[in-house]
Amino acid sequence: MKMSKSKTRTLHCLWLFLLACLCSASLANNAKINFREKEKKVLDQILGQGKYDARIRPSGINGTVDSATRVFVNLLVRSISKIDDYKMEYSVQLTFREQWLDERLKFDDFAGRLKYLTLTEANRVWMPDLFFSNEKEGHFHNIIMPNVYIRIFPNGSVLYSIRISLTLACPMNLKLYPLDRQVCSLRMASYGWTTADLVFLWKEGDPVQVVKNLHLPRFTLEKFLTDYCNSKTNTGEYSCLKVDLLFKREFSYYLIQIYIPCCMLVIVSWVSFWLDQGAVPARxxxxxxxxxxxxxxxxxxxxxxxxxxxxxxxDVWTGVCLTFVFGALLEFALVNYASRSDMHRESIKKKRRDMEQASMDAASDLLDTDSNATFAMKPLVRHPGDPLALEKLRQCEVHMAPQKRPNCCRTWLSKFPTRSKRIDVISRITFPLVFALFNLVYWSTYLFRDEEEN
Structure with a gap:
């Protein structure tokens, strides 16, 4: 009997505990519902009809109407999809944020329980008239829902955040292409409010963030700088912010795709110097x-x-490489002309040797005929046209000529009897040496050239 009473009491305590839990859960749920209703009441209270006018800009510092409204800007660079050299533009995706103080939007935070209010309609509150001055194209992201929100804090501070994609102009200096660095800017300015009414400021701390896994084709983002770029026009002075993105072009792509193939073409054109001068179709x-x-x-x-x-x-590289290839083709034309000239000269020398041989044979026959006569007398002075006299005259000239010092280059070239062969041999050495000298000057000039000299 005692055991049954203890079990009954235990069950009764469990039922009471479960009932208390259900009551507390329902009360918490009701509190949440009441809290959400309070958020709705707060929104109706500060943004209700006739209570807030989005056409009027907020007051300045310390609520003074005459001072300018200060808007703090910061952004996150999510991706940079392309940098177009031909159109001189680049595409970037941003998370863009603005923050300003509007004292008309202050509300009770219920002892810290209501941290902020969230809106998705930008037209409900006053917005700065910021625009991107170097923008070519741009669009918002609306999948699945519009990527935008507005947070209103209890002290009246407003945070506006939106994700946008932009195509921006980027004037480039391509004098050092593809060994260059380019600076592309992102400019943000006020369209209608002058600096007397609206001032844009960079958020203190870290105004620009870049995702860690940022990947750029053919470029590397070296660094970025923030600055101000206020502009004065006929209608007044307007506040402006800018971000300078410094891009370095990746040279490995151009080395593989341009420089090495051009070098190979130039070297292939030199193969013509090693072919026989008679191989006209091949050369x-x-x-x-x-x-x-x-x-x-x-x-x-x-x-x-x-x-x-x-x-x-x-342009310098391709122009010089094209000149070397064209020079190799002209070299063959010169070799072909020299070869025909050598053949013509050899034919003339052969005819001359044949004539001299014939005259010497005739003189030998005449001497044989004169030797048969007993009293034949040899002339004391030979006739100038006599072959023997010509031969002795040549020997005297050779002995009387001044002896020149041996020249290694002439000695080496004397191994090649024809001019055409000498031209080919000289080209085999001259073309590679001149091309190597050009490479030395080219790379030393453009690799160590300062960008400021442009």
């Missing part, structure tokens, strides 16, 4: 093919760049 086809390939490469590079009035670093 002509090699020279023309490399010249056309180099011209196509140059036109493809220029097609991706804007037509500017100055000379770019890539």
């Amino acid at each position: 002509v086809s090699l020279g023309v093919t490399t010249l056309l390939t180099m011209a196509t490469q140059t036109s493809g590079i220029n097609a991706s760049l804007p037509p500017v009035s100055y000379t770019k670093a890539i």
Whole structure:
């Protein structure tokens, strides 16, 4: 009997505990419902009809009407999709934030329980008339819902945040392309309110943030700087903010796609110097093919760049490479001309040797005939046209000529009897040396050139 009473009391205590939990949960739920109703009442109280006018700007510092409204700006760079050299523009996606104080929106926070109120309609409160002055295109993000919110804090502070994508103009200096650095700006200014009414300021601390995994094709974001760019026009002075983004172009892509192929084409054009001078079809086809390939490469590079009035670093490189390839083709034309000249000279020398041999044979026959006569007398002075006299005259000239010091270059070139062969041999050495000298000057000039000199 005693055990049954204790069990009954235990069950009774459990039922009372469960009933207390249900009562507290229902009370908490009712409190939340009442709290949400209080948020609605607060919104109706501060933004109700006839209580707030969004057309009137907030007061300035300390509630003075004459002072300008201060708007603090900060932004997050979410991504940079492309940097277009031809159109001189870049695309960026931002989380853009503005914060200002509007004392007309103060409300009771119920002992800290109501931290802020959230709105999704920007037209319910006064908004700064900020615009991006170097914008070409832009759009908001509305999937699944519009990516925008407005938070109103108990002290009347308003936070406006929105996600936007922009295509902005970026004037570029391409003198050092593709070894250049570019500075692209993001400019934000007031469209209608002058500095007497509205002033934009960068938020203290960290006004610009960049995501850690930011990836750019062909570029690297080195650093960014914030500054002010107030502008004066006929209608007054307007507040302006700007962010300068410093981009460094990745050179490895251009090294693989442009510089190494151009070097290979120039070296291939030198193969013509090692072919026989009689291999006319092979040398002509090699020279023309490399010249056309180099011209196509140059036109493809220029097609991706804007037509500017100055000379770019890539123009110097492609122009010199094209000149080397064209020079190799002209070298073969010179070799071909020298080869024909050598053949003509050899034919003349052969005819002359044949004539001298014939005259010497005739003189030998005449001497044989004269030797048969007993009293034949040899002339004391030979006739100038006598072959023996000419031969002795040459020998005297050789002995009387001044002896020159041996020259290593002439000695080496004397191994090649024809001029055409000498031209090929000289080209084998001259072309690579001049190209190596050009590379030394080119890379030392453009790699260590200061951007400020442009």
